[in-house]
Amino acid sequence: MTPTTNGDGRNTRLILASKSPRRASLMREYGYDVRIVESPNEEPDASAIGKSPGETAEAISLFKAERVATLVGNGVILAGDTVVARDGLFFGKPVDRADAHRILSSISGTTHEVITGVTLLDVTTNRRTIRHDVTAVTMRPLRGRELETYLDTGAWRGKAGAYGIQDKADAFIERYEGSFTNVVGFPMELIVDMLTEWNIAPTRDGRQTSSDS
Numbered sequence: 001m002t003p004t005t006n007g008d009g010r011n012t013r014l015i016l017a018s019k020s021p022r023r024a025s026l027m028r029e030y031g032y033d034v035r036i037v038e039s040p041n042e043e044p045d046a047s048a049i050g051k052s053p054g055e056t057a058e059a060i061s062l063f064k065a066e067r068v069a070t071l072v073g074n075g076v077i078l079a080g081d082t083v084v085a086r087d088g089l090f091f092g093k094p095v096d097r098a099d100a101h102r103i104l105s106s107i108s109g110t111t112h113e114v115i116t117g118v119t120l121l122d123v124t125t126n127r128r129t130i131r132h133d134v135t136a137v138t139m140r141p142l143r144g145r146e147l148e149t150y151l152d153t154g155a156w157r158g159k160a161g162a163y164g165i166q167d168k169a170d171a172f173i174e175r176y177e178g179s180f181t182n183v184v185g186f187p188m189e190l191i192v193d194m195l196t197e198w199n200i201a202p203t204r205d206g207r208q209t210s211s212d213s
Contacts, residue, residue: 013035013072013074013075013076014032014033014034014035014075014076014078014195014200015034015035015036015037015068015072015075015076015077015078016034016035016036016037016078016079017037017038017039017064017065017067017068017077017078017079018036018038018039018064018079018080019036019038020158020185022164022166022184022185022186023080023185023186024036026181026184026185026186026188027078027186027191030188030191030192030202031202031203032195032202032203033203034078035075037068037071037072037077038068039063039064039067039068039079040067040068040070040071043060043063043064043081053083053085053090053113053115053134054115054117054132054134056083056090056115056117057081057082057083057115057116057117057132058117058118058119058130058131058132059117060081060083060117061079061080061081061116061117061118061119061130061132062079062117062119062121062128062130063081064079064080064081064119065077065078065079065119065120065121065128066121069121069123072123073123074123074124075122075123076120076121076122076123076198076200077119077120077121077122077123078118078119078120078191078195079118079119079121080116080117080118080119080185080186080191081116081117082114082115082116082117082160082182082185083114083115083160084103084107084112084113084114084115084160084161085112085113085115086106086107086110086112086113089106091103091106091107091112091160091161091162092160093157093158093159093160093162094156094157094159094162097151097156099162100151100156100157100162101147101151103161103162104142104147104150104151104156104161104162104163105142105147107139107161108139108140108141108142108147108172109139109140109141109142110138110139111136111137111138111139112136112137112139112161113134113135113136113137114134114135114136114137114160114161114178114182114183115132115133115134116132116133116182116185116186116187117130117131117132118130118131118132118133118186118187118190118191118194120194120195120198129194129197129198131190131194132190133178133179133182133187133189133190134178134182135176135177135178135179135180135182135183135187136176136177136178137165137173137175137176137183138173138174138175138176139163139172139173139174140172140173140174142172150172164183164184164185165180165183165184166184
C-alpha cells in the first residue's frame with residue numbers, strides 16, 4: 001500500500017502532540033504508529049478561556065497542535081486536551097497533592113463530564129478538523145481515609161480530574177455513559193472517525209496509509 005494522506009499521494013507522519021503514555025498506548029493499540037512531539041509551551045488555563053467545556057477543550061487541543069506545528073516540517077498532527085467539568089467548574093490536571101484533594105473532593109459523589117477536544121492539523125496545507133467528545137461519569141462519595149490512601153499512591157498525577165478510570169481510581173466509579181477511552185485519555189471512536197475522514201488508516205510500518213489503498 002502506498003503511504004498517503006488526504007488522498008493526494010503525499011507521504012505523511014502522524015504526529016501525536018502529547019507526552020501522555022496513555023494516549024500513545026491507545027493509538028498504538030488501535031494500530032496507529034505515531035511520532036511523539038510534545039508541545040513546547042505551557043497550555044492555557046481552561047478556567048480562564050471563558051468558553052463552554054467542549055469549546056475550551058477544543059481550543060486547547062488546537063493550541064497544542066499549532067505549537068507542535070512550529071517544530072516539524074510536515075506531517076499530520078493529532079492533539080487532544082481533556083477537562084473535567086461540573087456545574088460550570090473546570091478541573092484540569094492537579095498541580096500537587098493538595099490540588100488533587102481539592103479536585104476529588106469537588107467531584108466525589110457527583111455525575112460530572114469528562115470532555116476531550118481533538119484537533120487534526122496538516123502542517124503543509126493547514127487543513128484542520130476540530131471536535132470533542134463527552135463522557136458522563138458518576139463517582140461514588142469518597143470517604144476521608146479512602147481519599148487520603150488514594151492520594152498517597154500518586155496515581156492522580158498528570159490526570160484531568162485527578163483520577164484515571166483505568167487504574168486505582170476505577171473502584172470509585174459507579175458508572176459512565178459514553179466513550180470509555182475518552183475517560184482513559186483519548187476518545188478513540190471519535191479519533192478513528194476523524195482519521196478515516198482524512199483517509200488515514202492504521203499501518204504497521206510507521207507511516208499511515210490511505211484507507212482506500
